[in-house]
Amino acid sequence: MRLTTALTALALLPAPLWADAHSTPTPVEYGPRPAYLIDKLPQGALKEKLMTCMGQTPSRTLFSIGHRGAPLMFPEHTVQSNVAAARMGAGVLECDVTFTADHELVCRHAQNDLHTTTDILITDLAEKCTAGFTPATGDAGASAECRTSDLTLAEFQTLTPKMDSADKTATTVEGYQGGVAPFRTQLYTDKADLMTHAESIALFASLGAKFTPELKSASVEMPHNGFSQADYAQKMIDEYKAAGVPASDVWAQSFDLNDVLYWVQNEPEFGKQAVYLVEWSEGFDEQDKATWAQDFSALKAQGVQYLAPSLNMLLTNNDGKLAASAYAKAAKAADLKLIAWTLERSGPLASGGGWYFQSVNDIIKDDSDYLVALDVLAQDAGVEGVFSDWPATVTYYANCMGL
Template sequence: MPSTSSYTVGLCALLQLGTALPAPWGSSKWPHHGNGKGDQSGINVQVGPRPYYLVDNMDDGDLKDQLEACSEKPISTSHFSISHRGAPLMFPEHTKQGYIAAARMGAGIIECDVSFTSDRELVCRHSNCDLHYTTNILAKPELAAKCTSPFVPYNPETGEEASAECCTSDITLAEFKSLCGEMEATTYNALNTSEYMGRIGSTPDWRTNMYAYSCADTVSLKEYISLVDSMGLDFTAEAKEPEVPMPFQGDYTQNDFVQQIVDTFTGANIPASRVWLQSFLPRDIYYWLENDPDFGAQAIYLDERGDTSTKAYEKAVASLPRLAAKGVKIVAPDLWQLVAADNATGKIIPSTYATTARDVGLDIITWSFERSGPLESGGGSYYTGINHLINNDGDEYTVIDVIAREIGVIGIFADWPATITYYANCFGL
């Protein structure tokens, strides 16, 4: 059994990864990060064992040697490392605990996907209507009764799956704040709400419920801004496409929604230079460019148009010069759109999307690493087109290297930011 002193030191090290929370939103007790400008003081960034596991798992070669050579290098915050939904590989997404874990892993930019409540307050949630599988709302009868679609159990006779739909717009901000975040999951053969909810339900076996058994704090946009600002980090906020009819309540328009996001940052005295707004809707990007050009200059067009077919992909590539001509500065396709297979050499290379975007002067960000689970079987949809070249977890760094150094992206979203932070520190990004 370890001594009391060694046990205490070990416990403190574990708590630094996010289970111990600094007090209150925006607490001045957070040490300053230096805001990515080279100041090494502040939070003691720790990437944990996963990056080293990935490097060990790589095929032998120059890249593996380079990454191994960085194994004892000090680690610091990098803006190249962008937290996707917090740290949802292990922490409930868009929760205070997940954001802090991401900061501990060196993410220089933290994401809030923005949705709105019935009283038109802004909150961090990946989807307008995901509360039934990312929170405990169904365990609260008074709130479950307000859901767009109440829980319906699995029907073993017909095979009809269990279902529910609960939206942020169904409830007020105060009611939203009473919820606990849970790991994203559902059980489609659930006979009751306890079986259906994520904590007990079908969380993928490569994630964990370890940090979801206590109540993970749901977060408003204002709380997110206060917390991230207190850590000296930067912001990326996505205007989620509403899943309810707009104008909401008859007069709250899409423009009202995206303007409210900007107004919340300006109301908190956050300069536009620290904010990367996002949207899958081109009209949102154009609105910011026209009405809030300082924010529009760093607005990210999330581009998944090429996901549906080869023809759609080619059309998306052909449109990139027009996007640049309209003032769009940054595009963010999912990672598979940026890479292709050179079957003659067995290498992963930049795609036509990547080379075209670069040629027309667009900056590129991509998403989302650490979302596919184990890569031994080809990596799934995020590795479409190169699946046959992916056969071990270490191949993740092979793809990251192509995207980072051959394509020259300016940032990478990850569900476990430590993976990107390690790479970024190794190559000075």
């Protein structure tokens, strides 16, 4: 695995030195995108306020969370993507945690995404994939499925990451490597580095960031060769303990409430900041309590403190303006701390915001609505932090608003 000399050296440091590494954060810079979005805002109080902060000195903030690093322009869950996110002021960085055939923890958004996020299909390891490449034919698109659990850690570490994409019209495996969304870029894909979960801990510490690992659902049946769900959830926490990371610096996440409750009950210090992830599902209405799957009072009674809904659950259309949803207000009223995901994942907003903005698509105008939505999430919904594919935008807003 091609890791920088500095990261390799840091990973070998004894645990007590973690605090020293953590005390020297990387410098922060905004780059051009926040100003570009502010320029697009219509005249009004929000634009005027954000304009006053153009000359401010950027600083790191826990309100800004790197979603898989900075995958708007860098291959997700790579060293380079997370370094970029830290340079944009993300105070918290994410490793989506899954496991290999030998039950080692690695950073991938899903256990079964290697065929779209790495070069595995054009390597000799393709023969180990759960389902090899099938070319497009007729109305059937090209397909493949390659899992981290198909490989040992040593094999995983030989792969080269790429922008998450697949050309479903491809008739060759080489063509299948394409399909990158037009609003993303391949300028920064050369020699990017994959990470194990333990390596992500060392890297994030060296960058001065804190940690939000997400325990991903397994694509294989659990237990997997004797490795149970509880083993999986515990191993993720154990790697923070082994690195000497205090529980107060870790926000462990899962879409499975049972994982969150496992941490609450078995690792109570980590459980205090465990995050229950939820997302829009068919039939959900952000304004209609009868459609909500979550019972906020019951979650609090079980020890859940943090709830992380998708953006579409937290936003609503209030007479043609973006506003905090009834769902968001009810969760806050139940004393749940909210985290929102994921800003700037939708690409250009001129034709609506797609899945992430489906509750408000009819009033989304252009990319300036990223800032309008961010303002609503912060000021009206009262979220604790926002995941973004380009953390500089959230960092700028948080710095300007004193968050």
